[in-house]
Amino acid sequence: MPNPKAKKRRIELTKTEKRHESLKDVLKPEKDSTDSAEAKDSSQQGRPHIGILAIQGDYAAHADALSESGAEPSEIRKPSQLAALDGLILPGGESTTMLKFLERHGFFEVLAQFCQTHPVFGTCAGAILLAREVRNPAQRSLAVLDAVVERNAYGRQIDSAIVTAETALPNGPLEMVFIRAPRIVETGASVEVLARREGFPVLVRQGQIMAATFHPELSGDRRVHRLFVEIAAAGKHQPAVHD
Numbered sequence: 001m002p003n004p005k006a007k008k009r010r011i012e013l014t015k016t017e018k019r020h021e022s023l024k025d026v027l028k029p030e031k032d033s034t035d036s037a038e039a040k041d042s043s044q045q046g047r048p049h050i051g052i053l054a055i056q057g058d059y060a061a062h063a064d065a066l067s068e069s070g071a072e073p074s075e076i077r078k079p080s081q082l083a084a085l086d087g088l089i090l091p092g093g094e095s096t097t098m099l100k101f102l103e104r105h106g107f108f109e110v111l112a113q114f115c116q117t118h119p120v121f122g123t124c125a126g127a128i129l130l131a132r133e134v135r136n137p138a139q140r141s142l143a144v145l146d147a148v149v150e151r152n153a154y155g156r157q158i159d160s161a162i163v164t165a166e167t168a169l170p171n172g173p174l175e176m177v178f179i180r181a182p183r184i185v186e187t188g189a190s191v192e193v194l195a196r197r198e199g200f201p202v203l204v205r206q207g208q209i210m211a212a213t214f215h216p217e218l219s220g221d222r223r224v225h226r227l228f229v230e231i232a233a234a235g236k237h238q239p240a241v242h243d
């Protein structure tokens with residue numbers, strides 16, 4: 001039976017893929033108008049302030065998802081902007097491109113330190129950046145998530161899929177949009193697996209660190225972002241202790 005919603009979703013996915021392609025080698029540290037960790041009106045008080053690393057990839061969709069999930073989002077392009085945050089999202093995109101930017105702008109070490117003490121959620125390329133070890137090919141990472149990740153693990157061509165499956169989140173099946181996704185091939189004992197695809201973990205949590213190999217920001221379902229916002233709200237002003 002043709003499902004118009006499914007068709008629409010496929011079209012949206014294609015657009016997203018195109019955006020990924022065109023953003024691939026573009027580093028655009030635009031002059032930002034959102035240098036606004038300060039300047040909050042009273043309606044925003046109490047909402048955790050969550051940054052999205054906004055150097056490349058689909059950070060805008062994360063900002064919308066965070067707003068809808070009870071957080072106050074802001075785009076982060078400079079290491080100095082991290083100080084005001086209760087949590088951070090590392091979005092999807094191209095992990096190699098993001099890594100180069102982080103290394104070139106003195107961001108890598110500051111971010112690694114931030115991840116030791118704050119909630120951080122990596123989606124797709126962001127999950128690759130968080131992993132303890134990256135394969136296919138090997139690349140440097142922040143190594144704050146006890147997991148081994150294989151890049152582009154679903155084939156050499158652009159591989160995209162929408163999978164709807166039961167997860168550990170309450171209230172029924174979750175739609176998961178995969179775009180040239182990595183695969184989590186190993187996880188340590190302290191990593192909780194919240195969802196799987198073909199037996200491999202696709203949504204995991206290790207204390208204040210969360211990672212998804214799919215793109216929760218591209219689905220209308222906000223349960224994944226809400227979970228991260230809850231973690232950030234709970235961790236406000238309480239640095240995490242990692243072993």
Ligand code: GLN
Pocket residue numbers: 091092093094095096123124125126128151152179180181182
């Ligand atoms: N294939 C990308 C990488 O290896 C990740 C793709 C994505 O974020 N959608 O970095």
